Amino acid sequence: VETVEALGKFLPDVDRPNEGVFAWQDEDEKWLALRYDLTAPLARVYAQHRNDLPTPYRRYAMGPVWRNEKPGPGRFRQFYQCDADTVGTSSMAADAEMCMMLADALEEVGIKRGDYTIRVSSRKLLEGLLNGLNDSEHDPRPISAPQREIVFRSVDKLDKIGIEGVRELLGKGRRDASGDYTVGADLSEWQCDRVVGLLDHTKTVSDVIAHILEAQNNDDQVDKDYLQKLVETQSFISGHPLLDNPVVNRLRLNELHLAALKALAEIAPEMNEGISELEQITEICAAQGYGPDRIVIDPSVVRGLGYYTGPVFEAELTFEITDEKGRPRQFGSVAGGGRYDDLVARFTGQKVPAVGVSIGVDRLLAALHAKGRAGGEAQGPVVVTVMDRARMAEYQAMVGDLRRAGIRAEVYLGNPKNFGNQMKYADRRGSPVAIIAGEDEFKREVVQVKDLILGAQIAQNATLEEWKDRPSQYEVSRDALVDKVRAILAGQA
Amino acid sequence: VETVEALGKFLPDVDRPNEGVFAWQDEDEKWLALRYDLTAPLARVYAQHRNDLPTPYRRYAMGPVWRNEKPGPGRFRQFYQCDADTVGTSSMAADAEMCMMLADALEEVGIKRGDYTIRVSSRKLLEGLLNGLNDSEHDPRPISAPQREIVFRSVDKLDKIGIEGVRELLGKGRRDASGDYTVGADLSEWQCDRVVGLLDHTKTVSDVIAHILEAQNNDDQVDKDYLQKLVETQSFISGHPLLDNPVVNRLRLNELHLAALKALAEIAPEMNEGISELEQITEICAAQGYGPDRIVIDPSVVRGLGYYTGPVFEAELTFEITDEKGRPRQFGSVAGGGRYDDLVARFTGQKVPAVGVSIGVDRLLAALHAKGRAGGEAQGPVVVTVMDRARMAEYQAMVGDLRRAGIRAEVYLGNPKNFGNQMKYADRRGSPVAIIAGEDEFKREVVQVKDLILGAQIAQNATLEEWKDRPSQYEVSRDALVDKVRAILAGQA
Numbered sequence: 001v002e003t004v005e006a007l008g009k010f011l012p013d014v015d016r017p018n019e020g021v022f023a024w025q026d027e028d029e030k031w032l033a034l035r036y037d038l039t040a041p042l043a044r045v046y047a048q049h050r051n052d053l054p055t056p057y058r059r060y061a062m063g064p065v066w067r068n069e070k071p072g073p074g075r076f077r078q079f080y081q082c083d084a085d086t087v088g089t090s091s092m093a094a095d096a097e098m099c100m101m102l103a104d105a106l107e108e109v110g111i112k113r114g115d116y117t118i119r120v121s122s123r124k125l126l127e128g129l130l131n132g133l134n135d136s137e138h139d140p141r142p143i144s145a146p147q148r149e150i151v152f153r154s155v156d157k158l159d160k161i162g163i164e165g166v167r168e169l170l171g172k173g174r175r176d177a178s179g180d181y182t183v184g185a186d187l188s189e190w191q192c193d194r195v196v197g198l199l200d201h202t203k204t205v206s207d208v209i210a211h212i213l214e215a216q217n218n219d220d221q222v223d224k225d226y227l228q229k230l231v232e233t234q235s236f237i238s239g240h241p242l243l244d245n246p247v248v249n250r251l252r253l254n255e256l257h258l259a260a261l262k263a264l265a266e267i268a269p270e271m272n273e274g275i276s277e278l279e280q281i282t283e284i285c286a287a288q289g290y291g292p293d294r295i296v297i298d299p300s301v302v303r304g305l306g307y308y309t310g311p312v313f314e315a316e317l318t319f320e321i322t323d324e325k326g327r328p329r330q331f332g333s334v335a336g337g338g339r340y341d342d343l344v345a346r347f348t349g350q351k352v353p354a355v356g357v358s359i360g361v362d363r364l365l366a367a368l369h370a371k372g373r374a375g376g377e378a379q380g381p382v383v384v385t386v387m388d389r390a391r392m393a394e395y396q397a398m399v400g401d402l403r404r405a406g407i408r409a410e411v412y413l414g415n416p417k418n419f420g421n422q423m424k425y426a427d428r429r430g431s432p433v434a435i436i437a438g439e440d441e442f443k444r445e446v447v448q449v450k451d452l453i454l455g456a457q458i459a460q461n462a463t464l465e466e467w468k469d470r471p472s473q474y475e476v477s478r479d480a481l482v483d484k485v486r487a488i489l490a491g492q493a
Numbered sequence: 494v495e496t497v498e499a500l501g502k503f504l505p506d507v508d509r510p511n512e513g514v515f516a517w518q519d520e521d522e523k524w525l526a527l528r529y530d531l532t533a534p535l536a537r538v539y540a541q542h543r544n545d546l547p548t549p550y551r552r553y554a555m556g557p558v559w560r561n562e563k564p565g566p567g568r569f570r571q572f573y574q575c576d577a578d579t580v581g582t583s584s585m586a587a588d589a590e591m592c593m594m595l596a597d598a599l600e601e602v603g604i605k606r607g608d609y610t611i612r613v614s615s616r617k618l619l620e621g622l623l624n625g626l627n628d629s630e631h632d633p634r635p636i637s638a639p640q641r642e643i644v645f646r647s648v649d650k651l652d653k654i655g656i657e658g659v660r661e662l663l664g665k666g667r668r669d670a671s672g673d674y675t676v677g678a679d680l681s682e683w684q685c686d687r688v689v690g691l692l693d694h695t696k697t698v699s700d701v702i703a704h705i706l707e708a709q710n711n712d713d714q715v716d717k718d719y720l721q722k723l724v725e726t727q728s729f730i731s732g733h734p735l736l737d738n739p740v741v742n743r744l745r746l747n748e749l750h751l752a753a754l755k756a757l758a759e760i761a762p763e764m765n766e767g768i769s770e771l772e773q774i775t776e777i778c779a780a781q782g783y784g785p786d787r788i789v790i791d792p793s794v795v796r797g798l799g800y801y802t803g804p805v806f807e808a809e810l811t812f813e814i815t816d817e818k819g820r821p822r823q824f825g826s827v828a829g830g831g832r833y834d835d836l837v838a839r840f841t842g843q844k845v846p847a848v849g850v851s852i853g854v855d856r857l858l859a860a861l862h863a864k865g866r867a868g869g870e871a872q873g874p875v876v877v878t879v880m881d882r883a884r885m886a887e888y889q890a891m892v893g894d895l896r897r898a899g900i901r902a903e904v905y906l907g908n909p910k911n912f913g914n915q916m917k918y919a920d921r922r923g924s925p926v927a928i929i930a931g932e933d934e935f936k937r938e939v940v941q942v943k944d945l946i947l948g949a950q951i952a953q954n955a956t957l958e959e960w961k962d963r964p965s966q967y968e969v970s971r972d973a974l975v976d977k978v979r980a981i982l983a984g985q986a
Contacts, residue, residue: 001515001527001559001571022494022525024517032515054921056906057915063556066494070521078494089906093885097906124558206890287886288893391778392586400781413549413582413590421548428547453517 004031006044034066038083047347058090095282095311096284098357103294110373119298120313124274132193132268150185207381253292254282321370335359380429381408386416387438405482449484497524499537527559531576540840549581558830578849584964588804589777596787603866612791613806617767625761626684639901649797725843746785749777805831814863828852873922879909880931942967942977
C-alpha cells in the first residue's frame with residue numbers, strides 16, 4: 001500500500017486520477033492505493049532511506065502488484081512481478097547488466113537460448129526523431145507534449161494494431177473493430193512517414209539478415225536485386241557496406257541496426273544520444289558474449305509505463321503456443337524494463353539515475369507450462385502411516401528420528417481408518433517412501449519400509465496385503481529405519 | 494485482495510462492517526478488502542481447490558497482511574505473517590505438531606530455549622465453563638451469545654488490564670484511564686467468581702511449582718502451610734497428590750494444570766472436552782521431548798480472532814526488554830494460532846477441521862534485534878573497482894569469470910572518479926574482496942586483490958597508495974584472479 005502521490009500517474013492509457021489502480025481513502029481522507037508495480041515504490045523507498053543505503057543501490061524484489069483493469073484470459077487484476085534495479089548510476093554498464101541478467105534468468109528457469117529475445121531500444125530515439133521533425137514546409141509547429149504522449153502510446157500498440165493502425169493513430173485517429181474511435185496525434189503526413197520509417201526499419205533490417213542467412217545456408221549467392229527492393233523505401237540502409245559483405249551473419253545484426261539508425265539520424269541529429277546508448281549497451285553485452293542471438297536492438301520497443309527516460313528493453317518468447325481459440329501465436333513478452341532517471345527526483349527534488357527490469361512471473365510460468373518445462377514436482381515427505389491410533393506417539397517418534405537425520409517426514413494426520421486413503425495421500429504428496437507398522441510389527445520391533453517410487457504403478461487401489469507383498473517393500477528392525485530410508489532415497493536400497 | 498464476504502468478520506473488537514480492514518468497492522459495487530491475516534484466505538483457497546488438494550492439506554505461507562487500526566509503536570497497519578496450517582484433520586496430533594513446530598521455529602531463528610514459552614489452552618474450557626454456569630440461585634438465565642463474546646474479548650485483554658480489569662468487564666463494565674467506558678458481559682457475581690477462578694488457576698499452579706522448586710534448590714522442606722495458603726481460594730487444587738510429592742518439578746507442570754482443571758470441571762462438566770484436548774496435546778508433545786519447559790497449559794489464553802473453535806496457542810518471549818519509555822517489560826507474544834473447524838464450512842457448507850499457527854515476523858525480528866541476535870549481515874559480493882572507464886568490458890570480464898566460478902561479484906557501477914567512494918561502497922556492501930586494476934596493471938597483465946576483511950579497520954579514509962601498501966593486498970596475474978579470490982574467501986590466502 002502506498003499513498004496515491006507516491007505512485008504517481010505512470011500507467012499506460014490512464015487519464016482519470018486513480019484510474020488503473022485500486023485506491024481508497026483512509027480515515028484522514030488521504031488516498032491510499034495498492035502498488036501497480038514494484039518500481040514506483042522502490043523510488044519512494046530509496047528516497048526515504050538514501051542516506052543509509054550504499055550508492056549505487058542494487059536490489060531485487062518479488063511480490064504481487066495490482067491493476068484495476070478488466071480481467072481477461074492471462075490478464076489478472078493481481079499478478080506477481082520479480083524486479084531487479086540499480087539506483088544511483090547513469091552508466092550504461094548497468095543497463096547492459098540488466099539485459100544480460102534477464103537473459104540468464106530466463107535460461108535459468110528453463111527457457112532455451114533461441115526461444116527468447118531481449119529487444120533493446122531507447123526512448124531517446126523516438127524522442128530525438130520527434131524533436132527533429134520540424135516539418136517547416138507543411139506544418140512548422142513543433143510537436144507538443146500531448147502529441148508526443150499519443151505518439152508513444154501508439155507505437156507501444158504496434159504488436160496489437162500493426163503498422164497501419166499505428167499510422168492512423170499518428171495522424172487524425174483510428175476507429176477500431178468495435179467501432180470505438182481514438183483521437184490521433186495529428187502529425188503531418190511527412191512526420192508520420194518518418195515515424196513509421198523508424199518502425200519499418202526493424203522489419204527491413206531483419207528481412208535483409210534473413211535473406212543473407214538463407215543464401216549462406218543454401219550456399220547460394222545473395223540476391224542483390226531482392227535486397228535492393230527490400231530497402232528501397234528505406235534509403236538510409238541501402239548504402240551500408242554490410243550489405244555487400246558475404247560474411248554478414250546474425251551476430252552482426254546489431255551493427256547493421258546501428259548503421260541504419262545513424263543514417264536515419266542524419267535528418268534528426270537529436271537521435272544520436274539514444275544511438276550512443278544502444279551502441280554502449282550492445283558493445284558491453286557483446287564483450288561478455290551476449291550477442292544479438294540474445295540481445296538485439298529493436299527501435300519499435302518503447303514500453304507503456306510513462307516513467308522511462310532512456311534505454312528500454314523487453315524479453316520476448318519467440319516460440320509459438322496455441323491460444324485459447326486454438327490458433328498458433330508467438331508467446332510474446334514476459335519481462336521488460338528500462339531507465340527511469342526522473343522517478344526518484346519526484347521525492348528528493350534531486351535527479352537520481354536508475355534502471356531496472358521486471359519479470360511477469362505469472363506469464364513466465366504460463367510460458368513454462370506451455371513448453372512443458374514447469375511442474376517437475378518436488379519430492380514429497382516420507383509418510384509414516386497410522387495402523388494403530390493408540391501408537392501415535394511411536395509414529396511421531398519415527399518422524400522425529402527421520403527429521404533429525406535431515407529427512408522430510410510426517411505422520412499421516414487424516415482419519416487412519418481407511419488405509420488406502422493413506423497410500424493415496426502419500427501418492428498425492430509425491431512421497432518417495434511410506435513407513436508401515438501395525439500391532440505385529442510393534443511386537444517384533446520392526447517396520448515395513450515401502451519404496452513408493454518403485455511401487456508407484458499400483459499405488460491407487462491396492463490392499464494392505466498387496467502392499468506388504470510387493471518386492472519394493474522391506475522389513476527392517478525399528479533401529480534400522482533411518483538407514484533404510486536414507487538408502488532408498490539415495491537409490492541404494 | 495479478497496471479497497469482504499470471504500474474509501468474514503473475525504477481527505477482535507470489530508462491531509461495524511468492514512471495520513478493521515482496508516476495503517473499497519470495485520466497479521461492480523462489490524466490496525473488496527486487503528486480507529487481515531493469512532488464515533481466512535486459506536479457508537477460501539482450500540474450499541475452492543479442495544478436489545485437487547491432498548487431504549490433509551498442509552501448507553505454509555508468508556506475506557504482508559493489513560489492519561485498518563491506529564498505528565503505534567510496534568503496531569503497524571501493514572505487517573508480515575508467516576503461517577503453517579493443516580486442513581482436513583481433527584486429530585490433536587496436528588495441534589501438537591503446530592506447537593512443537595513453533596518451538597522449533599523460534600529456536601531455529603535464534604531464540605534460546607528458556608527464553609520462550611508456548612502457552613496452550615482450548616476455547617472449550619471457557620466455553621464449557623460458561624455452559625456450566627447456570628447460576629440458578631441468583632440468575633437462572635443461560636449466558637447469551639453476545640455475553641459470551643464479551644467474556645472472550647475480556648479474557649483476551651488479561652495481559653493489558655489485569656485480573657481486576659477483566660472482572661469489571663465480566664460484570665457491569667469498566668471505565669479505563671482515558672475515561673472511555675466499555676459495557677461488560679453482565680455476569681452475576683457468582684459467575685464472575687468462577688471465570689476469574691479459571692484465570693487465577695494458572696497463577697496459583699505456577700506459584701505452587703515455583704515454591705516447590707525453590708525448596709528443592711535450597712535442599713529445603715516444602716512449606717505445607719504456605720502452599721495451603723496459596724491454594725486456599727482454589728479449593729480444587731488443594732487435594733492433589735502432587736502437592737505432597739517432594740519430587741514434583743517443572744517437568745510435571747502440565748500434569749498439575751490438568752489435575753486442577755479436572756477439579757474445576759466438577760462444577761462444569763462441559764469443560765471436559767477441552768481438558769481432553771489439552772491432555773492429548775501435552776502427551777504427544779511430551780512423548781517427543783517437548784515438556785512444559787517449552788509447551789505449557791495456560792487456560793488464560795483465548796486468542797482475539799473470532800474463528801477459533803478448540804485448542805489455541807500463543808508463543809511468548811519471556812525475556813525482558815526496555816520499552817520506548819525506558820521501562821523493563823516482558824517482550825510478550827510473537828506468534829499464535831489454534832483450531833478453526835468452522836472456517837472452511839462458510840464456503841463449502843461442509844465442516845472441514847483445520848488448525849494453524851501464525852508468526853508475527855516483524856515482532857519476532859524486533860525481539861531478535863532486542864536480544865542482539867539479528868543483523869549478522871550476509872557477506873557481500875566481490876567488488877571489481879573501476880580505475881579506467883574505457884576498460885569497462887575488461888572489468889566486467891573479471892566479474893564474469895568470478896560468477897562462473899560461483900562467486901558473487903559485481904563491477905562498481907557508480908561514478909568511478911573518486912576511488913575512495915568505491916572503497917566505501919565495498920565496505921557498505923560488506924564485500925570480502927575488492928579487485929583493483931589500472932593502466933599499470935593492465936600493461937603487466939596483473940590485478941591487485943584486496944582482502945577487505947583483513948583490511949577493514951582502515952577502510953574509511955585511505956588513499957589508493959595506502960591501499961596498495963597494505964599487507965592484506967596481493968598482486969596476482971590476471972589468470973590467477975579467480976583462484977586467489979577463492980583462496981581468500983576460504984581463509985587460505
